[in-house]
Amino acid sequence: MAVKIRLQRHGKKNFAFFHIVVADSRAPRDGKFIEQLGSYNPNTNPATIILNGDKALAWLNVGAQPTLTARRILSYEGVLLRKHLAEGVAKGALTEAQADAKFAAWKAQHDEKVAAKKTGLKNDAIAKAKAAKAAEAEVNEARAKAIAAKKAEAEEAARKAAEEAAAEATAEAAAEPVETPAE
Numbered sequence: 001m002a003v004k005i006r007l008q009r010h011g012k013k014n015f016a017f018f019h020i021v022v023a024d025s026r027a028p029r030d031g032k033f034i035e036q037l038g039s040y041n042p043n044t045n046p047a048t049i050i051l052n053g054d055k056a057l058a059w060l061n062v063g064a065q066p067t068l069t070a071r072r073i074l075s076y077e078g079v080l081l082r083k084h085l086a087e088g089v090a091k092g093a094l095t096e097a098q099a100d101a102k103f104a105a106w107k108a109q110h111d112e113k114v115a116a117k118k119t120g121l122k123n124d125a126i127a128k129a130k131a132a133k134a135a136e137a138e139v140n141e142a143r144a145k146a147i148a149a150k151k152a153e154a155e156e157a158a159r160k161a162a163e164e165a166a167a168e169a170t171a172e173a174a175a176e177p178v179e180t181p182a183e
Contacts, residue, residue, distance in 0.1 A: 005059060005066040008033060017041040020051060020070060022059050040073055046117055053079050081106060
């Protein structure tokens with residue numbers, strides 16, 4: 001029986017997540033499987049991968065073949081590196097301590113990269129929020145200036161109307177003949 005490490009699709013339309021499973025290669029994609037090794041959620045940034053590396057390594061050692069996507073996930077998690085180092089130890093090219101040191105160094109570097117990406121994404125989100133807030137403040141300031149200009153224009157028009165009314169009243173008062181009492 002040919003055994004594959006592959007992804008099993010779950011979730012809803014346009015929002016899938018996957019289980020990483022060991023299954024017979026003849027079984028349907030979402031059908032019967034032998035063992036579940038973890039899960040993969042590509043909807044998050046960076047993608048969320050939960051994997052039992054020891055079980056995956058055990059299946060690789062007994063001949064399970066990963067699919068292309070599963071191979072990339074296993075490589076990302078360091079399972080294939082651990083397998084490679086274990087083969088080096090078995091051949092006598094490395095000692096167990098050297099293999100562990102190499103894997104620990106790789107894992108530290110990998111974790112640092114992931115943390116840097118998460119920090120970068122968080123900083124980008126903060127920068128976008130600040131830019132949006134600044135743009136909103138600029139728009140609000142422009143609106144306030146426009147409202148103040150309209151208000152000043154309305155007050156100027158009201159003042160001119162009051163002056164004209166006062167001038168008309170003065171002109172009418174001046175135009176009326178003043179009657180003097182006859183003696």
